[in-house]
Amino acid sequence: MSIRPEHELHARRKGRNIAIGLILGGMVAMIFAVSIVKLSQPQSEDIHAPNYVPATAGDSE
Amino acid sequence: MADVSSIDTREHEAQFGDYVELLKPRVMRLVVFTALVGMLVAPVPVHPVIAVASILCIAIGAGASGALNMWWDRDIDAVMKRTMGRPIPSGRVQAGEALAIGLALSGLSVMMLAVFANLAAAGWLAFTIFFYVVIYSIGLKRLTPQNIVIGGAAGAFPPLLGWVVATGSISVEPVLLVALILIWTPPHFWALALWRNEDYKAAGIPMLPVMRGERVTRRYIFGYTLWLIPVALAPSFTQIGGMAYLAVSLLLNAVLLLGAWRLLKRQEADRDADNFRAEKQFFGFTIVYLFLHFMMLLVESTLRALDVSITALPIWF
Numbered sequence: 001m002s003i004r005p006e007h008e009l010h011a012r013r014k015g016r017n018i019a020i021g022l023i024l025g026g027m028v029a030m031i032f033a034v035s036i037v038k039l040s041q042p043q044s045e046d047i048h049a050p051n052y053v054p055a056t057a058g059d060s061e
Numbered sequence: 062m063a064d065v066s067s068i069d070t071r072e073h074e075a076q077f078g079d080y081v082e083l084l085k086p087r088v089m090r091l092v093v094f095t096a097l098v099g100m101l102v103a104p105v106p107v108h109p110v111i112a113v114a115s116i117l118c119i120a121i122g123a124g125a126s127g128a129l130n131m132w133w134d135r136d137i138d139a140v141m142k143r144t145m146g147r148p149i150p151s152g153r154v155q156a157g158e159a160l161a162i163g164l165a166l167s168g169l170s171v172m173m174l175a176v177f178a179n180l181a182a183a184g185w186l187a188f189t190i191f192f193y194v195v196i197y198s199i200g201l202k203r204l205t206p207q208n209i210v211i212g213g214a215a216g217a218f219p220p221l222l223g224w225v226v227a228t229g230s231i232s233v234e235p236v237l238l239v240a241l242i243l244i245w246t247p248p249h250f251w252a253l254a255l256w257r258n259e260d261y262k263a264a265g266i267p268m269l270p271v272m273r274g275e276r277v278t279r280r281y282i283f284g285y286t287l288w289l290i291p292v293a294l295a296p297s298f299t300q301i302g303g304m305a306y307l308a309v310s311l312l313l314n315a316v317l318l319l320g321a322w323r324l325l326k327r328q329e330a331d332r333d334a335d336n337f338r339a340e341k342q343f344f345g346f347t348i349v350y351l352f353l354h355f356m357m358l359l360v361e362s363t364l365r366a367l368d369v370s371i372t373a374l375p376i377w378f
Contacts, residue, residue, distance in 0.1 A: 012074045019077040030114050034177055037110045047229055048179050 079153040083131055083162060084124025092123040092219045095242070098355045099223025099235055102301040102362045107227045111177060115226045118174035119219060122186045125166035126193040126215070132159040133198045137264040143257060163194075178226040185225055189218040203265070206272040213246025214239075220355075233378045234301045237292065238358075244289045245351055248282045248321065252344040255279075256337035279325050282343075286321035290314045293354060298377040305364065306357040307374065313350050320346055 096119045100107055107115070131138065131149055139150035148154035167190050175183035193215035202208045217239045224235035254261060254268040255278060261268040270278045293314055297307035320343040327339060 016075075016077045030117070033110050034114050037108050041108070 075154045079148045083128045083148050083159055085127030089120045089124050093120050096219040096223035098358055099220030100227050102358050103224045103227035105227045114177040118170045119222050121166050122170035122190055125163050126190040128159050129163035129194040130198045132156055140264040141260040179229045181229055182225040185222055206267045206269045209247050209250045213243050217242035234299045237296050240292045244292050248285045249347040251278050251282050252340050255340045283321045283325045286317055300376055301358055303361045306361050309357045317350055
């Protein structure tokens with residue numbers, strides 16, 4: 001028995017599937033970008049980091 | 062291979078655009094704008110990548126609450142002319158799908174914002190969604206003619222969300238921005254309700270013109286406008302405002318007050334004669350009013366960044 005690779009349903013849902021694929025890809029890219037940014041920031045500048053060190057007088061902002 | 066034709070039961074296949082429409086993209090646009098202003102005027106700079114990711118989370122959270130609102134209101138949406146073309150009443154998306162999408166995106170947006178920005182921002186986003194869906198849509202909208210007054214709070218939170226993303230805490234400036242949208246909302250929507258009265262009546266929503274009549278609504282619009290003016294001017298005297306903001310705000314408030322006064326003085330014969338022209342103009346102007354106030358805050362923050370601030374205003378708040 002041959003498997004029909006393309007059902008009519010696939011054609012109808014094509015746009016939806018492409019869009020969801022792009023969104024998922026976008027999410028992966030965004031999380032990756034945020035990770036890179038967060039990891040490259042010195043932890044002490046992040047006021048929510050556990051090792052936050054308040055800036056002392058004379059430091060730049 | 063499973064027989065896929067067995068799941069093909071619906072006449073219309075929901076397209077991606079139908080799901081997007083479920084998230085109320087026009088409301089999302091406003092949320093993105095006000096949240097972005099709240100973030101950019103905050104005294105703590107945000108890394109552009111974090112800013113984009115956080116704003117996206119806030120927008121998705123707002124969209125999720127829109128989907129939940131459409132799920133809950135599907136019965137009245139089907140009755141009102143303005144809303145009968147929405148995805149659920151028009152049959153393009155099923156109610157259960159809207160509920161699932163709303164709940165999933167709510168949870169996702171709050172969790173992601175906690176990771177991208179901070180816990181305080183995520184908490185406020187969760188509260189905003191809860192407020193809009195449970196307190197406003199499910200609780201107050203069909204119960205009281207003051208529904209808009211309290212419901213406006215949900216739409217007022219985005220600038221505060223943006224601010225908290227940047228600073229991690231709340232101060233007087235974002236509270237003033239919340240108050241500005243909060244008090245702006247009732248006159249804005251009541252002006253719309255004046256000429257959409259029949260719609261709301263048919264759906265049984267207790268909007269002010271339905272419950273208390275047109276005259277009372279016009280008085281309320283004027284009253285709220287009077288109350289709005291000091292709130293709109295107040296940010297001039299904070300660290301995010303300045304002379305440019307004050308000047309534009311004074312002008313906008315003068316025009317708004319004039320419009321509200323005109324509405325107050327109009328009789329039923331007047332509005333029948335020109336088919337609610339003044340009401341529609343007032344409604345349109347309220348949008349410009351809010352937009353320009355937020356634009357001026359951006360202008361002020363740009364001026365400060367460039368160090369060309371012309372301001373000599375005292376900071377009172």
